[in-house]
Amino acid sequence: MTSEVATGDRANEPGFRADGTWIGAAVSRKEDPRLLTGEARFVDDIHLPRMLHAAFVRSTVASGHITSVDLSRVLEVPGVVAAFTAEDLDLGDITPRLDRPPEEHTETSMPILARDRVRFVGEPVAVVLAEDPYAAEDGIEAADVTYDVTPPVLSEEQALTPGANAVHDEAPGNVLLDVSMFASDGIDDVFAEAPCVVHVRARAGRQNALPLETRGVVAGWDARAQQLLVQTCTQVPHQVRTVLAGSLGMSESTVRVLVPDMGGGFGIKCVVGREEIAVAAAATRAGRPVKWIEDRKDALSASFLAREQRYEARAAFDETGRILGLDVDVLCDMGAYSCYPFTVGIEPLMASSEMPGVYRVPAYRVRGRAIATNKAPTAPYRGVSRPQHVMVMERLVERAARELGLDALEVRRRNLITVFPYTGINNVTYDPGSYLESLNLCERVLADEGWYGTQRSVAEQGRVLGIGYACFNERTGYGSDAFAKRKMQAVPGFDLSEVRMDTSGTVVVTTGTMSHGQSHETTMAQIVADKLGLPVDKVKIQQGDTDRVTYGWGSFGSRSITIGGTAVALAAGNLGGKLLDLGAHLLETRRDNVELADEGVQQRDDHDRRLSYQDIADVAYLRSHLLPKEAEPGLQASASFDGVGDGTFSNAAHGVVVELHRDTGRVEILRYVCVEDCGVAINPQVVDGQARGGIAQGIAGALFEKVTYDENGEPSAASFLDYKVPTACEIPDVAMHHIETPCLFTDNGAKGAGEGGTIGAPAAVLNAVNDALRPAGVELNDTPITPQQVFDALTGALEVAP
Amino acid sequence: MKPPPFTYHRARDVAGAADLVAELGEDAKFLAGGQSLIPMMNFRLARPEHLIDIGGLRELSFVDAGPEALRVGSLTTHRTVETADLGTGFDVVREAMRWIGHLPIRTRGTVGGSLAHADATAEWCLLAVLLDAEIVVAGAGGRRRTIAAGDAFLGFYTTLLADDELIVEVVFGRPAPHAAVTEFAERKGDFAVVSAAVDLDVGSGAVAGGRVALGGVGPAVVRVPEAERVLQAGGRACRDLFEACADAAAQAVDPPADGDAGTEYRRALVRNLVIRACEEAVAR
Numbered sequence A: 001m002t003s004e005v006a007t008g009d010r011a012n013e014p015g016f017r018a019d020g021t022w023i024g025a026a027v028s029r030k031e032d033p034r035l036l037t038g039e040a041r042f043v044d045d046i047h048l049p050r051m052l053h054a055a056f057v058r059s060t061v062a063s064g065h066i067t068s069v070d071l072s073r074v075l076e077v078p079g080v081v082a083a084f085t086a087e088d089l090d091l092g093d094i095t096p097r098l099d100r101p102p103e104e105h106t107e108t109s110m111p112i113l114a115r116d117r118v119r120f121v122g123e124p125v126a127v128v129l130a131e132d133p134y135a136a137e138d139g140i141e142a143a144d145v146t147y148d149v150t151p152p153v154l155s156e157e158q159a160l161t162p163g164a165n166a167v168h169d170e171a172p173g174n175v176l177l178d179v180s181m182f183a184s185d186g187i188d189d190v191f192a193e194a195p196c197v198v199h200v201r202a203r204a205g206r207q208n209a210l211p212l213e214t215r216g217v218v219a220g221w222d223a224r225a226q227q228l229l230v231q232t233c234t235q236v237p238h239q240v241r242t243v244l245a246g247s248l249g250m251s252e253s254t255v256r257v258l259v260p261d262m263g264g265g266f267g268i269k270c271v272v273g274r275e276e277i278a279v280a281a282a283a284t285r286a287g288r289p290v291k292w293i294e295d296r297k298d299a300l301s302a303s304f305l306a307r308e309q310r311y312e313a314r315a316a317f318d319e320t321g322r323i324l325g326l327d328v329d330v331l332c333d334m335g336a337y338s339c340y341p342f343t344v345g346i347e348p349l350m351a352s353s354e355m356p357g358v359y360r361v362p363a364y365r366v367r368g369r370a371i372a373t374n375k376a377p378t379a380p381y382r383g384v385s386r387p388q389h390v391m392v393m394e395r396l397v398e399r400a401a402r403e404l405g406l407d408a409l410e411v412r413r414r415n416l417i418t419v420f421p422y423t424g425i426n427n428v429t430y431d432p433g434s435y436l437e438s439l440n441l442c443e444r445v446l447a448d449e450g451w452y453g454t455q456r457s458v459a460e461q462g463r464v465l466g467i468g469y470a471c472f473n474e475r476t477g478y479g480s481d482a483f484a485k486r487k488m489q490a491v492p493g494f495d496l497s498e499v500r501m502d503t504s505g506t507v508v509v510t511t512g513t514m515s516h517g518q519s520h521e522t523t524m525a526q527i528v529a530d531k532l533g534l535p536v537d538k539v540k541i542q543q544g545d546t547d548r549v550t551y552g553w554g555s556f557g558s559r560s561i562t563i564g565g566t567a568v569a570l571a572a573g574n575l576g577g578k579l580l581d582l583g584a585h586l587l588e589t590r591r592d593n594v595e596l597a598d599e600g601v602q603q604r605d606d607h608d609r610r611l612s613y614q615d616i617a618d619v620a621y622l623r624s625h626l627l628p629k630e631a632e633p634g635l636q637a638s639a640s641f642d643g644v645g646d647g648t649f650s651n652a653a654h655g656v657v658v659e660l661h662r663d664t665g666r667v668e669i670l671r672y673v674c675v676e677d678c679g680v681a682i683n684p685q686v687v688d689g690q691a692r693g694g695i696a697q698g699i700a701g702a703l704f705e706k707v708t709y710d711e712n713g714e715p716s717a718a719s720f721l722d723y724k725v726p727t728a729c730e731i732p733d734v735a736m737h738h739i740e741t742p743c744l745f746t747d748n749g750a751k752g753a754g755e756g757g758t759i760g761a762p763a764a765v766l767n768a769v770n771d772a773l774r775p776a777g778v779e780l781n782d783t784p785i786t787p788q789q790v791f792d793a794l795t796g797a798l799e800v801a802p
Numbered sequence B: 001m002k003p004p005p006f007t008y009h010r011a012r013d014v015a016g017a018a019d020l021v022a023e024l025g026e027d028a029k030f031l032a033g034g035q036s037l038i039p040m041m042n043f044r045l046a047r048p049e050h051l052i053d054i055g056g057l058r059e060l061s062f063v064d065a066g067p068e069a070l071r072v073g074s075l076t077t078h079r080t081v082e083t084a085d086l087g088t089g090f091d092v093v094r095e096a097m098r099w100i101g102h103l104p105i106r107t108r109g110t111v112g113g114s115l116a117h118a119d120a121t122a123e124w125c126l127l128a129v130l131l132d133a134e135i136v137v138a139g140a141g142g143r144r145r146t147i148a149a150g151d152a153f154l155g156f157y158t159t160l161l162a163d164d165e166l167i168v169e170v171v172f173g174r175p176a177p178h179a180a181v182t183e184f185a186e187r188k189g190d191f192a193v194v195s196a197a198v199d200l201d202v203g204s205g206a207v208a209g210g211r212v213a214l215g216g217v218g219p220a221v222v223r224v225p226e227a228e229r230v231l232q233a234g235g236r237a238c239r240d241l242f243e244a245c246a247d248a249a250a251q252a253v254d255p256p257a258d259g260d261a262g263t264e265y266r267r268a269l270v271r272n273l274v275i276r277a278c279e280e281a282v283a284r
């Protein structure tokens, strides 16, 4: 027997028991016991001997040239051990690359510590190491940094004003990305001749992804391994290794990135942060391990942010409500720097390619721009652009329905894609989904619960209720081809998995994805257990260790279960093939007369003739002289998987009932219904959890959270007093319903489920609010919607929309 | 978000605490529940060199509810008051507690800390002003004095309290069976955008007077004599009267505009919250 490596799908050969034992089971999360009993280990729980604590001297001005950095007084502070400037550490910049021509994209670099210029309040200028975090903060206070302040660029208007200060000298007009795509022939004629053209102008507030666990790292030289050991909470351990090694001028083999338990990431941790590199470099210089835990103030003001976008959109419709054309200009305020590996293109490119969404759009034109401003930089945040552009698309549909005097759900139905595969005007091919079915079910749930009647009857008492929907899809499982279309120079996509069975018949499997709360230890184990006929607790997942996992692209873009899960399934399948080979040999029967069952290999024609996995492992490891001559000892296998074509599209419909309180303007969500279709749910409880958490973040964006600055660029929402993350009291219970349209290319039919909740919520909430405001004749399209705006709208203090 | 260095002292009794703070001077601060002081120190907005922890002074933690008066010790937590039986005359005090922060904050934060911190929307300040409470304070050398709540709150986080004075207790000397506190905030547990409290004199379906206090309309909580005059004029306890009272209150104030709320919106909130408070008060 030859060893089996790389890809293969022997799982589909006869002999595998894929009877659904584990796939689809609401297995209790394997992570929970340690999380719930305080035994999980997060970065901040790591304490190393001789460990120092880092704090960063950060820019106090939004824009300027550094004229001097004097750290002499820092070193006099009791407890401070060392302090380094950019010059001291001499590190390479982070330069995210896009393979696009200069007229489309301007490449910029982010230094690890600011050298000559600062571009936002909070930008790290120097790092201070001390015996404890208190002394480290005393130390940063003693730093003396002087600036030659220049007027900051804080809004898109300021950025685009001719003659505005350039945030980066390379981009004098502050436009870092400017792409115009899909300009359909004759689109101007379509708009000129259309019976109905509607416009939506919308702005989405800047937001913070806000994982409960802020960013953090513990780094130190491991003399025994001759490696820099970097324990950090990242969604992308291998990418951190690559950038860190490059910046420090080290070989990647001398860096090990290890990820402990994580308390969320939501995208903010799927880019490489400058602090983790600075801390690693400082630890190397100091010859002692160093810990840095980002405090909430820095997390809110100096971390990675997202979502600040402005849309000018118009859509043309015929009299029956059919979409004739879509014309969109989207401007994304990406802040001061481009993020690695996704670049400043992350939001505008996503909006440009995905905007048509679930609808048949015959003519399309889009211009997407990323602009630089003197605010903290941005990173992909759960949903990436889709929460915003779905909102805009859904507002366009609603507005058209109003103009045409049609029912908005009916207008949606007339435009939804119902025949699959469907290749859109955006050159994207959509795999089968349940766009129409999910919308119909969502409407039926709210109707059956009597909300339409309630809305009418309470109106007589003067109460104001609104019902709103959102209908959308979400591309998940982007493979290398799909990412290559964006022209990123670091192209994520595939995943590798290695699996081995030990002498006790227990399986260990690696994944290149990185759970930061999504339960991979449970769901991936279910996949393997299902393939091999094992109990879930006999499968252990290894992730987040660059020495143990050959390579991985981590977790983002709802890729883990589609791509990582399929790689894991294929690897397990290959191991299963080996077990069958060996089993047949040892049972002295034909290969096609054996099958996997109940933790062993059994003869098909005689179930009493069987060997347990332990029996087989016993031979494979301890009595390898009994193996067939050509067989290698041991039980291990591997596989890789890459997304197919344009990826797979999950979809959902959300339905929301809100009440607007006349006396305060408060928006109260009375009912929230989510009908989701993520294909085969490996673990429905986990899927529900992902949807609920996502919806909470979507509601946060629609009604509560906004990162704000004063006129000097000083963050003015740097604590939870002002950055209004909603609490459990503001977030309603969500009624979950499921439809299952299996993915055709993932091993078990699963599609991604990580982001949909966040994507649908803003649109559904906005539509509900605007439904309620209909009698007032006002529309609100900017998020977050504040109580004051609602109050003003209800009392006629707002101008009536055109 | 770590405070600068400070010296920690633990007070053994009220007299000792007052003497110590006098001795250490203005760089010393009392530490009660720490729910306002510690966050300010973490942001390095407050930088006391000495903290005098009064948390161990058990004698300051009490609720003494009689039919005619309610005395609450300064170290009593909001949560203790929230779960105490105060009788119908002072139920409004108990009910107001749920508006303060979240449960963990209420289990640590104290009455005295709230009064001394004097946030412009603090519920304790609102109650004290509404119900004409008296704040008993101790100074060095066994000195004691009583401050009328109406005189106590001077402006943004500023009170009549001297740096070296310790709040001992707050005394509510007049039962308020028809009083209510209500608020609006974007999130549960937030400091109010606007808070409104009323205490009505109600007899056989008619209002014969009352008091109105507001938070969030200026640098400190205020009483609104213009609105009280409407109640004084009296009338049937009905919506019309409450609206007249609320209109008077809304016209009397000139609330600040900030990121959360503009002046006119706040004024409208004043009106609607005063009506709501009146309706709740009369329904008792």
Ligand SMILES: Cc1cc2nc3c(=O)[nH]c(=O)nc-3n(C[C@H](O)[C@H](O)[C@H](O)COP(=O)(O)OP(=O)(O)OC[C@H]3O[C@@H](n4cnc5c(N)ncnc54)[C@H](O)[C@@H]3O)c2cc1C
Residues within 6 Å of the ligand: B029, B030, B031, B032, B033, B034, B035, B036, B037, B038, B039, B074, B075, B099, B100, B101, B102, B105, B108, B109, B110, B111, B112, B113, B114, B116, B117, B119, B121, B122, B123, B124, B165, B166, B167, B168, B189, B190, B191, B192
């Ligand atoms: C998230 C959050 C939400 C909150 N929401 C509300 C809210 O909605 N409404 C509200 O009213 N409060 C709110 N608070 C504040 C809370 O009520 C505090 O408990 C209170 O303001 C201060 O009480 P403390 O015992 O914690 O005082 P500390 O923080 O210990 O002290 C506060 C100040 O009072 C001084 N002090 C304390 N005790 C005395 C005393 N006996 N004599 C003299 N001076 C004294 C201290 O020296 C210090 O200057 C909130 C706090 C947080 C963190």
